[in-house]
């Protein structure tokens with residue numbers, strides 16, 4: 610039934626469903642979801658609107674080309690046009706089919722580059738989290754707060770809490786305050802992984818021996834789920850990312866509690882030692 614509901618939504622919703630006008634769940638995927646997950650950061654909102662712009666453009670271009678093809682097939686087939694014209698050039702048409710695609714490309718390029726720089730350049734950040742990929746789990750560090758922990762996936766055999774998404778829940782969540790610019794640094798202890806959070810528009814490779822960075826500013830409180838997004842080995846699909854966006858007061862509480870808990874920085878030490886080696 611759900612399957613047919615999904616198909617019906619696509620047929621009725623048309624471009625709108627794929628374009629994200631349909632209310633998509635924030636923070637996690639839903640069955641038969643067609644568009645992106647709901648946006649909860651300025652970066653993802655811009656990615657959404659850029660996607661919508663491209664969808665409109667590509668739909669108009671496709672319909673236009675289809676119209677031309679149908680027109681040519683009807684008007685210039687052998688029956689309706691037995692004596693074809695020998696015309697080989699038409700200056701106006703040639704100028705148009707050069708100039709119009711250039712204008713379309715410029716219309717695409719301007720928001721594209723704006724978006725590229727928006728997501729690429731980390732603005733003045735208020736805090737940093739470091740995600741360190743391992744085969745197959747994530748280590749996290751909060752250098753500003755002196756917190757470090759490991760997050761492992763909650764497996765079915767460990768008793769998944771009811772109502773929680775399967776294969777996306779971890780034993781420890783990354784916690785960040787709402788409306789705060791967070792710098793995310795990614796690296797890896799073994800192979801290439803990627804730290805990705807769809808609703809926040811974040812995806813960054815975690816490469817051994819290299820420190821990559823990106824950023825996000827979550828605008829809505831709640832639970833967000835992501836996954837390692839670089840094929841990294843046999844358990845690639847089992848190293849999810851769980852991120853909890855809370856109020857600033859709750860975040861401060863969490864920091865206090867986490868500091869009290871014994872959280873020896875496993876990966877930090879290993880990385881620092883590796884960096885010191887010549």
Ligand SMILES: [Cu+2]
Pocket residue numbers: 742801802803837838839840841845848
């Ligand atoms: Cu991975």
